Amino acid sequence: MATRLGKQTIALSKSVSIINTATVVGTKESEGPLSPFFDVKMKDAEWGEETWEKTESKMQKEAAKLAIQKSGKTADEIDCAFAGDLLNQCISSGFSARELGIPYYGLYGACSTMIEGLSLGALSIDGGGMNTALAVASSHFCTAERQYRNPLEYGGQRPPTAQWTVTGAAAAVLENGGSGPYVTHVTSGKVVDFGVIDQNNMGGAMAPAAIDTLCAHFSDTGRSPESYDLILTGDLGRIGREIMINMMNSNGYNMNDNYGDSGCMIYDIEKQDVHAGGSGCGCIAVTTCGYIFRQLKEGKLNNVLILGTGALLSPTSSLQGESVPGIAHAIALSNKPGGEG
Amino acid sequence: MQYLNAFWVGGLICAIAQILIDKTKLTPARILVLYVVIGAALGGIGIYDKIVDYAGAGATVPLIGFGNVLANGVKEAVDSEGLLGVITGGASAAAGGISAAVFFAFLIALIFNPKAK
Amino acid sequence: MPENKNTDYLNYIDKTAPKSPMLKNVLLAFLIGGLICVVGQLIGDFYQKICGLDTDSMRTAVSVTMVFLGALLTGLDLYPKIAKHAGAGTIVPITGFANSITSPAMEFKREGLVLGMSAKMFVVAAPVLVYGISSSVVVGIIYFLYKVLIGG
Numbered sequence A: 001m002a003t004r005l006g007k008q009t010i011a012l013s014k015s016v017s018i019i020n021t022a023t024v025v026g027t028k029e030s031e032g033p034l035s036p037f038f039d040v041k042m043k044d045a046e047w048g049e050e051t052w053e054k055t056e057s058k059m060q061k062e063a064a065k066l067a068i069q070k071s072g073k074t075a076d077e078i079d080c081a082f083a084g085d086l087l088n089q090c091i092s093s094g095f096s097a098r099e100l101g102i103p104y105y106g107l108y109g110a111c112s113t114m115i116e117g118l119s120l121g122a123l124s125i126d127g128g129g130m131n132t133a134l135a136v137a138s139s140h141f142c143t144a145e146r147q148y149r150n151p152l153e154y155g156g157q158r159p160p161t162a163q164w165t166v167t168g169a170a171a172a173v174l175e176n177g178g179s180g181p182y183v184t185h186v187t188s189g190k191v192v193d194f195g196v197i198d199q200n201n202m203g204g205a206m207a208p209a210a211i212d213t214l215c216a217h218f219s220d221t222g223r224s225p226e227s228y229d230l231i232l233t234g235d236l237g238r239i240g241r242e243i244m245i246n247m248m249n250s251n252g253y254n255m256n257d258n259y260g261d262s263g264c265m266i267y268d269i270e271k272q273d274v275h276a277g278g279s280g281c282g283c284i285a286v287t288t289c290g291y292i293f294r295q296l297k298e299g300k301l302n303n304v305l306i307l308g309t310g311a312l313l314s315p316t317s318s319l320q321g322e323s324v325p326g327i328a329h330a331i332a333l334s335n336k337p338g339g340e341g
Numbered sequence B: 001m002q003y004l005n006a007f008w009v010g011g012l013i014c015a016i017a018q019i020l021i022d023k024t025k026l027t028p029a030r031i032l033v034l035y036v037v038i039g040a041a042l043g044g045i046g047i048y049d050k051i052v053d054y055a056g057a058g059a060t061v062p063l064i065g066f067g068n069v070l071a072n073g074v075k076e077a078v079d080s081e082g083l084l085g086v087i088t089g090g091a092s093a094a095a096g097g098i099s100a101a102v103f104f105a106f107l108i109a110l111i112f113n114p115k116a117k
Numbered sequence C: 001m002p003e004n005k006n007t008d009y010l011n012y013i014d015k016t017a018p019k020s021p022m023l024k025n026v027l028l029a030f031l032i033g034g035l036i037c038v039v040g041q042l043i044g045d046f047y048q049k050i051c052g053l054d055t056d057s058m059r060t061a062v063s064v065t066m067v068f069l070g071a072l073l074t075g076l077d078l079y080p081k082i083a084k085h086a087g088a089g090t091i092v093p094i095t096g097f098a099n100s101i102t103s104p105a106m107e108f109k110r111e112g113l114v115l116g117m118s119a120k121m122f123v124v125a126a127p128v129l130v131y132g133i134s135s136s137v138v139v140g141i142i143y144f145l146y147k148v149l150i151g152g
Helices: A052-070 A088-100 A113-126 A141-148 A202-221 A237-250 A281-297 A315-319 B002-023 B028-044 B048-055 B063-081 B084-111 C007-016 C022-050 C055-075 C079-086 C094-111 C113-118 C126-150
Strands: A003-005 A009-025 A080-084 A104-107 A132-139 A168-176 A182-187 A230-233 A259-261 A303-311 A326-334
Touching: A009 A052, A009 A113, A009 A202, A009 A281, A052 A080, A052 A088, A052 A132, A052 A141, A052 A168, A080 A088, A080 A113, A088 A104, A088 A132, A104 A113, A113 A132, A113 A168, A113 A182, A113 A281, A113 A303, A113 A326, A132 A141, A132 A281, A168 A281, A182 A202, A202 A237, A202 A303, A202 A326, A230 A237, A230 A281, A237 A259, A237 C007, A281 A303, B002 B028, B002 B048, B002 C022, B028 B048, B028 B063, B028 C126, B048 B063, B063 B084, B063 C094, B063 C126, B084 C055, B084 C094, B084 C113, B084 C126, C022 C055, C022 C079, C055 C079, C055 C094, C079 C094, C094 C113
Parallel strands: A080 A104, A080 A132, A230 A259, A230 A303
Antiparallel strands: A003 A009, A009 A168, A009 A182, A132 A168, A182 A326, A303 A326
16 A cells, blocks of 8 residues: 655555656757657657647657557557646547547646656556556647637747747656656645736746645655755746745755756757747656656666646636646656665 | 838837836737727827828827727718718728738638748 | 735745846837838838829828738748747737738638638737727717817
């Protein structure tokens, strides 16, 4: 049985491994610094499809298939898929699952969805009801823009706090046993909202949720930032990252040495014209499944804490004057079953 | 000289809008609404035509000029048709711009597809 | 205002968030907005001096031409590229009005020519028409009453 630690954290009792992963990214992402870690690099935003929604769905489907194949499995051997995306009614995930033929739970955790999926998949396996699970998430710049913001050809100006939605999909196969890396702890996040209204400052809106979950994780587990080789947040971007470091420091945690944000890592912020960095479900998904997974496999990193961060707003809630609620879920990954020490 | 006036007046109207966008939380859509209403008001009291005389396209091309066209149209229509002109005047005067926008948007959208960024 | 407002935090992020480069933005808006008006002036002079249109027709013809140019540059994916730098300099001129109608028409074509392209065409620009036409009616009423009561 899993052990409940403190109020929000679960320590898994079984050795649940990420067997293998796969990533599909767009052109801007394959021009970025993490390019060598991605599997499929699309030549354009369409990938042979008529609409970007279809493209995004195909990205999920292909990432899922490739991850299953790289794990040496077939779709029949996967007990359940946990998938999500940013679009209304999670159509990218639903339409991708339509063709995969795997039992499917659709998730919405905004940009934290990949980590939500990995958490639920790992817990389901740990509970004994499943042996293998698949976590999938995606976002596409063009589908997100038209849903949340303006038509692509509209002549507008982006403020310096704005972030760029990552075009990317990633999938990870989880299994009971295996040779790691292992999901050792899951910390479920609360919805935290400090009243940020500006939807062009997602980093500022989500940082309090990330801080809340991270502090809960440390207090539940008795760990500290030094317990990890790397602590990675989802898509706080340049602004949220600064807030995170400052506010964690004032909470007594030193985050100067081993903290990264995938929104700041996926693009070359100075050269790629992405303002405050990357965002979207794809951001933490491809960073975790591409870069982090490889680093763990090669032993360059051994203990990593990943916080998926999400902004739970909609165009309707924004128009109605609501602030932007944030959420963050954390998973601890380790090359040793049960984690460090 | 008319070109210089068009340049600085038109530029100034745009620069003020930019200051409003950067300094206040007003979205571009709200600023355009504000501009068209200001244009209609200035047109209504007959001031804006003096700016048009001075700056030419510098005053007619920005959206304030669109408000002015609406106001002038409604006044002329009230003069010629009375009360009915209140309803018909504005839109009739702006018909050229509106119909052009609808038709050209239709045409361009048929021909071109949006490009990914 | 939501009840969950954390004023200290909001003040803190307000202070730390990078500001838009105002001076550069305003200067670019001035230059490009001004240039677009000069183009309008050129076209107007052409219609008036070469084609011999009277002032009213000339102004309408300039609007129609500028709207066409705005729509075309939107179709060619050039308008958003200029607008990225020009900001209000490309939003405020009537070419920006054309862009705000053409861009959703293009974007939503994939949802069909009737319920997509046509229905969504005014999703950005409608407020300008609603407030513009409504203001003209208000102006008309005031002007009408002024004439009747004061006999102007």
